[in-house]
Amino acid sequence: MKPQRIYDPAIEAIAKTLPCFDFSDASKVRAMFAQMQQMLVEQGIERPTDDSIDEIEYLIPGPEGAPEIPIRLYRPKGQSVPMPIFINFHGGGFMLGDLELDHPRSLVMAAKTNAIGIMVDYRLAPEHPFPAAVEDCYATLEWVAQHADELNIDPNRIVIGGGSAGGNLAAGVALMSRDRKGPKILLQMLLYPALDDRGQTESMKNGEGLYICDSQSVRDVWQHYLGRHCSGDTQAPTSHYAAPARADNLSHLPPAYIVTCEHDALRDEGILYAMRLMNAAVPVELHHYPGTVHGFDFLTPSPLSEQAIDDCVTAFKRACHSTNESDA
Numbered sequence: 162m163k164p165q166r167i168y169d170p171a172i173e174a175i176a177k178t179l180p181c182f183d184f185s186d187a188s189k190v191r192a193m194f195a196q197m198q199q200m201l202v203e204q205g206i207e208r209p210t211d212d213s214i215d216e217i218e219y220l221i222p223g224p225e226g227a228p229e230i231p232i233r234l235y236r237p238k239g240q241s242v243p244m245p246i247f248i249n250f251h252g253g254g255f256m257l258g259d260l261e262l263d264h265p266r267s268l269v270m271a272a273k274t275n276a277i278g279i280m281v282d283y284r285l286a287p288e289h290p291f292p293a294a295v296e297d298c299y300a301t302l303e304w305v306a307q308h309a310d311e312l313n314i315d316p317n318r319i320v321i322g323g324g325s326a327g328g329n330l331a332a333g334v335a336l337m338s339r340d341r342k343g344p345k346i347l348l349q350m351l352l353y354p355a356l357d358d359r360g361q362t363e364s365m366k367n368g369e370g371l372y373i374c375d376s377q378s379v380r381d382v383w384q385h386y387l388g389r390h391c392s393g394d395t396q397a398p399t400s401h402y403a404a405p406a407r408a409d410n411l412s413h414l415p416p417a418y419i420v421t422c423e424h425d426a427l428r429d430e431g432i433l434y435a436m437r438l439m440n441a442a443v444p445v446e447l448h449h450y451p452g453t454v455h456g457f458d459f460l461t462p463s464p465l466s467e468q469a470i471d472d473c474v475t476a477f478k479r480a481c482h483s484t485n486e487s488d489a
Contacts, residue, residue, distance in 0.1 A: 328354025368426030
């Protein structure tokens with residue numbers, strides 16, 4: 162039975178004007194993305210800034226044998242006490258993005274939570290398939306923990322997160338840090354995350370033709386990220402650091418804040434992962450937003466998008482024990 166699609170009107174108004182990216186070809190999807198960015202510039206949509214936040218870029222050591230990792234730090238001005246930190250892994254299907262792609266989220270989180278934000282420019286597929294991206298993200302987590310004093314960071318209040326592919330990377334880093342006895346993570350924020358390469362959920366089976374990102378896009382992304390687009394080996398085993406839904410054991414992971422969108426091929430795997438975490442005694446806050454599409458929160462200003470951003474900010478502040486109005 163074909164699912165009924167009832168969209169939030171403000172979100173659909175912009176979503177239907179945007180292409181559903183063809184992730185089957187890396188050069189093609191990057192050209193499409195560049196065209197969309199140029200269109201936004203021509204429409205007068207400017208890069209957001211905030212006078213209360215300093216933006217500082219670093220090159221930090223990558224994993225052994227890998228290149229350095231560009232990161233951008235978002236630091237609230239005038240702060241002398243150690244602050245919590247939000248390490249943001251951007252989305253883009255593992256194939257798109259840089260320090261600018263998720264700039265609005267990093268800026269908002271730093272400004273509204275009185276925390277330091279970090280954006281990570283990890284290596285992209287298909288040139289750098291798994292495990293390049295997640296290892297870069299884990300290396301960033303380790304670097305942050307090791308340099309907490311000089312960065313004025315409270316090492317007990319490290320939050321990791323991201324949207325879509327970034328949510329995948331955050332979940333993978335949380336598993337890595339548990340298994341490797343790495344830095345303590347206070348909260349993992351998984352926003353409409355890609356978690357399962359098997360594509361057997363109902364939302365994947367019924368996700369053809371969706372706005373922004375449909376089932377075929379998701380399948381193409383996994384092929385590139387797992388290195389199977391070139392090898393053709395569809396039967397190769399998949400690490401749970403690549404597809405966290407494959408992890409047999411989800412116990413002793415950090416608490417999770419998970420967002421899912423109603424009209425998103427990735428919807429069900431986020432919900433199922435939340436349920437499995439709860440069953441493993443991991444605290445979970447699950448927010449499912451009706452009438453929404455993949456990436457809706459920063460897609461366009463709307464009451465529902467603004468509510469989702471505010472919910473994310475509130476969850477971060479609650480986890481960090483910083484809910485006073487003076488921190489907003």
